[in-house]
Amino acid sequence: MDQSASATGDRAYFAQRAAEELELSLSATDHEAAEAHRRLQRVVSTSYEHAPPALTRFRIAVAAGRDQVRTVFPDAVEAGRDEFDVTVHSIQQLNAGLYELIANGVLVASVMPERSALEQQFREAVGETQ
Secondary structure, eight states: OOHHHHHHHHHHHHHHHHHHHHHHHSOHHHHHHHHHHHSOOOOOOOSOOSOOSSOEEEEEEEEEOGGGHHHHSTTOEEEETTEEEEEESOHHHHHHHHHHHHHTTOEEEEEEESSOHHHHHHHHHTTOOO
């Protein structure tokens, strides 16, 4: 029998035994606290599953057709070279506008919310609307 295999097996046995003893030594209160810590505390959605209740701003970058952006989003604000900040009332409005841009030949490079969904939910929870 290989000496190193035997030593490894002994270490594994003692590690398992130590873990079992540690688990047995937890008092009932400690065990309850550990269980409570493992339970789900709160569910927070971090995606735009529903229309956001407040106005939401997105940055749209286009690779071609920049002159069409303001025909679809009249209040779009230029934010840099071929980038525009647009404010929408809902995700549906944003998608409808993007659909129209693409149908008009605009090459949309990216769409990014000004704030993450989590940050937006936090701001709404503390009373900020935008």
